[in-house]
Amino acid sequence: MIKCNVTVGGTISRVATVRTNNEGKVFTAFAVNCVIPAKSGINKTVEISIAKDGEDNELKNYAIGQRINVSGTLTFKKRGDNLYFNLSASDVGLSASNEDSIKGEMHFRGKTGKHIEEKTDKKGKDFLQFSGFSTEKVNDGFEYLWVRFFGFDCKREEWLQPQTGIEVKGEMDLSLYNDKLNLACKVSEMSKYVKPAYNSNN
Missing domain, CATH: 2.40.50.140 (Nucleic acid-binding proteins)
Known part of the structure; x- marks a missing residue:
């Protein structure tokens, strides 16, 4: 989502x-x-x-x-x-x-990608950089929409691992590079997301 x-x-x-x-x-x-x-x-x-x-x-x-x-x-x-x-x-x-x-502002629920990077900017400040994807079922297959996340002023929590469910809120950024649209988010809130168990009665 x-x-x-x-x-x-x-x-x-x-x-x-x-x-x-x-x-x-x-x-x-x-x-x-x-x-x-x-x-x-x-x-x-x-x-x-x-x-x-x-x-x-x-x-x-x-x-x-x-x-x-x-x-x-x-x-x-x-x-x-x-x-x-x-x-x-x-x-x-x-x-x-x-x-x-x-x-x-963006509200994202999905999964992280394969890499969680801890970096330092030119001013010596630490930040997190990673990608995540949201999945949509279309006919017999799936479509994946990727978002790049930048976490300034936030430390990496133990749960933040590759292929982990995540919920993020933050400032949306839409840019273009070599004719390709890039969707990004500057993180303000971030937490682990656990998909609710399926209840056949609902």
Whole structure:
């Protein structure tokens, strides 16, 4: 599981339409383009699909190309090499800024990768660096979405080992390197995660 409470600044790329989900609930759907700056190579534009509960008549007046800020819960869907962005909006407003951004806090549950590294930065401060993955069952297989974690001002606990269940909260960072999107998190809270036992009665 990866959920991020974020604010997105971008440009409307698909006009708002009113739809009904499988449970009969009405929502307003549109999309926003956001440019992710590249650390190396060319910047990349990602499209974020946005859904807002109810029929928002004001959104219907927003035109393609309009600058906008959207706050809400961002989730990800990985299919092969493609990463899709879905945002359940709580607040939408016009923006006077020309800067694209995706900023917020990540909540992650998954497993650590094969390596937990204890490093020292240029100022002599110790930090942890490791990767973790969240798993989604898709048809007869699985999709794995990886996140890079950086733990500053936190010591390595005994339980933090490779291939261990983990729950992390912290600042989300989305970047681009050689045309590949990198999802990262600056750790503020971290604990061992034990998946609840399956109860057939629930």
